[in-house]
Structures are given as C-alpha cells and as structure tokens.
Amino acid sequence: METPLKPGTPPPSSARPQQTATQPKAAARPAPAPAPAPAQTARHLKKGELLFAEGENSRAMYFLKTGMLRIFKKKGESHIEIDTIHSGQVVGELAFLDGNPRSASGEALTECDLVEVSGPVFQDVLTKMPDWLKILLKTVVARLRTASTRIRQLESASVAVDYSDKDGKRNSHYVYLSPIDVLKIASGILLVCARNGAGVPGGVTVRVGLLQRYVNQIMGVPVAKITTFMDVLEQVNVIKTSSDGDSQQSILQDIDFLEQLITYLNEENLLEPSKRHDLTIRGFLVMGLMAKHMDQYGTDQVTGMKVLNIAEIRKKETTAAGKEAFRIEEFPELVKLGYATGLNIKSTDEMFTSIKAEFFMHAYRLQRLVVSIQAVNEQKRKAGSMGR
Known part of the structure; x- marks a missing residue:
C-alpha cells in the first residue's frame, strides 16, 4: 500500500517521466543559392577589332569607358559611316532592347575598354519592372529606331566616285578616302x-x-x-x-x-584625266628602288642632276633565286611623268638616267602617300565585298 504524498513533496525518481537518450535531430541546412550572374563584364578591344557585326543577334549592350568606336553600315561594296561613339556613351542598346538584329557594325578606332551588360542580367531587371514601364520602354526604343532611320541620310554618306581613269569615265569601284x-x-x-x-x-x-x-x-x-x-x-x-x-x-x-x-x-x-600623274604600282616600285639607291650615285657637275644606273639597281635587287625586282619596260612610265630622263643605254649593265634629286624625292613622297590611300580604299572595298 502506497503512502500518500504530502503536498509539496516531489515524486520519487521512479515516478518521474524518463528522458530518452536520443536528442532531436538538427534541421538540415538549406542548399546554398546559386551565385548570381555578374552584372558587368569587362571587355577590351584592340584598334580595328570588331565589337559586333551588322545582322547578328544582339546579346549585350555596352558602356564605353575609354577609347572610340565607329558605327558603320554596309552598302554594296562600300561602308557608310553612321556615328562615332566616345567614352562615357552607351552603344548597341537599340538592338539589345527591341530584340531586332544589329542594324550596323561597331569597330574600335582606338584601343577601347568597355563594360558589357548581358541579356540575362537585363532580363532579370525587366522582371522586376511594372508592366506599364516595360511598355513605355519598348515604345521609346521603337521611336528611337524610327527616328534614327529617318534622320541619317545613308544614301549620301561616305560615297565617292573615282574619276582617276585615264579616259575620264566614272570608275565603278568604291572610294573610301576621296x-x-x-x-x-x-x-x-x-x-x-x-x-x-x-x-x-x-x-x-x-x-x-x-x-x-x-x-x-x-x-x-x-x-x-x-x-x-x-x-x-x-x-x-x-x-x-x-x-x-x-x-x-x-x-x-x-x-x-x-x-x-x-x-x-x-x-x-x-x-x-589623261594628264594626271597617276602612277601604277609597278611604276611606284621602280621609283622606290631608285630612291633607295640614289645616295650611292654622284651628281653631274654640269647639269646638277644625279645619274643613276638602272641596270645596276635592278641587279642589286635581284633575288638569290634570280627573280628580277622589275623589268626595264616598266621604267618609261617615270619618264612620261617627268620624274626621270630617258635611258642612255650603253650595255646590258649600263643603263643611265638622270634625275633632279630634290624634285624626285618630293614626287616620291607624294606618290607614296597616294599609293597608301589607294591601298586603304582597296582594303575597304574588299572588306565590303566579303561582307555581302
């Protein structure tokens, strides 16, 4: 028979509820959230490097930190200059925002540092915008593209006609630097x-x-x-x-x-056109070799002109394989333009011409510049042809 407990007396240990040895399990840690995509990506372009090409799908827009970019558009074999982007400006935003293909290409005029804003990052921002703001943004972008198309007179920009043909006819190829x-x-x-x-x-x-x-x-x-x-x-x-x-x-x-x-x-x-001092590439090559070796020859005391041995110059420039640098038949072009006198041929190894050294070098520098410009025009023309 159990003895009744007095009030306030704790129950015996056998009557107390027993604690289990097993402790409650700690809650599982939540899986770490994936790292957010970087909002900005640094880009560096070398001079002449293409940032984006006309017709390609837009994946990003860019903020130009340093440098300059040219925006241009293809037109047949030519390029039409659209705009120049300077540091502190944004480029590529229209195609990026309205989803249309690039309407023009972007190329670095100098070394450039840019910040790239990718599509996923911007889409994440768009999802947080109210619907009315999205509609407003699309409307503004559409109007900007329409205004841009109307304002720029693409048909008249960057186009030149080459009248350099000897017969005076229009030359059909594109001239970038007129x-x-x-x-x-x-x-x-x-x-x-x-x-x-x-x-x-x-x-x-x-x-x-x-x-x-x-x-x-x-x-x-x-x-x-x-x-x-x-x-x-x-x-x-x-x-x-x-x-x-x-x-x-x-x-x-x-x-x-x-x-x-x-x-x-x-x-x-x-x-x-028939009287212009247009020099062929082969004629310019001969002129360049004469300028290269001119100091090796003396000056006639009577005329004050340098006397050059064209046969000797050709022999010096002949390669080890026996390939001649130029043909004697290419020399008369310089005589016709007044840069040198006709050849005084004494033998196959002695073919002399006289030049006024200062005048000749002055003409050579001008022709060198003209040939360099022609090379640029040809490069631009080929680039336009490859892009078609």
Whole structure:
C-alpha cells in the first residue's frame, strides 16, 4: 500500500517521466543559392577589332569607358559611316532592347575598354519592372529606331566616285578616302596647327580632338575617315601620334609637305584625266628602288642632276633565286611623268638616267602617300565585298 504524498513533496525518481537518450535531430541546412550572374563584364578591344557585326543577334549592350568606336553600315561594296561613339556613351542598346538584329557594325578606332551588360542580367531587371514601364520602354526604343532611320541620310554618306581613269569615265569601284576628303582633313590639320598648335622638338602639336570637331562638324567628314587618314600620314612619317588612354597627341613633323600635298591634289583635280600623274604600282616600285639607291650615285657637275644606273639597281635587287625586282619596260612610265630622263643605254649593265634629286624625292613622297590611300580604299572595298 502506497503512502500518500504530502503536498509539496516531489515524486520519487521512479515516478518521474524518463528522458530518452536520443536528442532531436538538427534541421538540415538549406542548399546554398546559386551565385548570381555578374552584372558587368569587362571587355577590351584592340584598334580595328570588331565589337559586333551588322545582322547578328544582339546579346549585350555596352558602356564605353575609354577609347572610340565607329558605327558603320554596309552598302554594296562600300561602308557608310553612321556615328562615332566616345567614352562615357552607351552603344548597341537599340538592338539589345527591341530584340531586332544589329542594324550596323561597331569597330574600335582606338584601343577601347568597355563594360558589357548581358541579356540575362537585363532580363532579370525587366522582371522586376511594372508592366506599364516595360511598355513605355519598348515604345521609346521603337521611336528611337524610327527616328534614327529617318534622320541619317545613308544614301549620301561616305560615297565617292573615282574619276582617276585615264579616259575620264566614272570608275565603278568604291572610294573610301576621296581626294575631297583628303583635302578637307589636310586643311583641317593645318588650321588646327596654325590656331592651336605648339612648337615642340620635331614639329608642331596637333590637337586630335579639336581636329575631329573641326573636320567632322564643320566640314562633314566622318571621324573614322579622319582617323584613317591620320594613320596614313603616320605611315609615311608626316605625323607621329602617341596615345594615352582616351587622349591622343600628334606631332606634325613636316608642315611644308602637307601644304604641298594640298597644292598637288588641287592641281591634279584641275587636270584632264589623261594628264594626271597617276602612277601604277609597278611604276611606284621602280621609283622606290631608285630612291633607295640614289645616295650611292654622284651628281653631274654640269647639269646638277644625279645619274643613276638602272641596270645596276635592278641587279642589286635581284633575288638569290634570280627573280628580277622589275623589268626595264616598266621604267618609261617615270619618264612620261617627268620624274626621270630617258635611258642612255650603253650595255646590258649600263643603263643611265638622270634625275633632279630634290624634285624626285618630293614626287616620291607624294606618290607614296597616294599609293597608301589607294591601298586603304582597296582594303575597304574588299572588306565590303566579303561582307555581302
């Protein structure tokens, strides 16, 4: 018989509820959320590198941190300059926002640093927008694209006709840098140097940004053409350009030559096509080899002219395999243009011509620049043909 407990007395241990040895299991940890896609991706483009091509589907839009981009459109064998994008601007946003293919291509004019905003990142932002804001955004983008199409006169931009054929007929191939373009840019360089240039060792500084504003906004030449012509001048050692990020400084090393170029182009444009100083590539090659070896020959004391042995120059330039650098039949072209006298042939090893050294080198530098421009035009024409 159990003894009743007094009030307040704890029950015996046997009557207390027993605790189980098994402890409750801890709750399972939730799986870590996937890392969000990076909102921004850094991109770097070298000069001449393509950012996007006309007709391709848009996967991103870009913020240009440093550098310059040209926006251009194909037109047959040619390219039409649309716009120039500078640091601090956004590019590629229209196709990115409305989902249409790219209406133009983008190419780096200088080295560029960009921030890329990808489609998934932007779509994630769109899902958080109210519907009315999405509709407003699409409406604005559609109107921008329509306005862009109407405003730009694509049919008249960047097109030139080449009248250089000897018979005066229109040449059907595309001319990227026309004589008028070159005259405008060269005149702009002289203007900027005269008004804003500073004398430095080796020449006069050219403020490239100011040059682009003058020639682009006042003379109507696309910035891409200005940049291309500056590159040509650098190739022929007329200009020396240094770049520091988005800032460029160029030094005009021979201001007299640039003035002579303007005079030469003006005079050539006034001549009948058959009387212009158009030199073939083979004729230019012969002229270049004569300039290369000219210092090895003496000057006639009576005429004051250099006397060159063309046969000897050809022999020196003949390869080990016996391939001749040029044919004697290619030399008379220089005689016709007044750059050298007719050959005085004494033997197969002695074929002499006389030149006025200073005049010859001046003409050679002009022809070298003209040939470089022709090479650029041919390169642009081929690029347009490949893109069709």
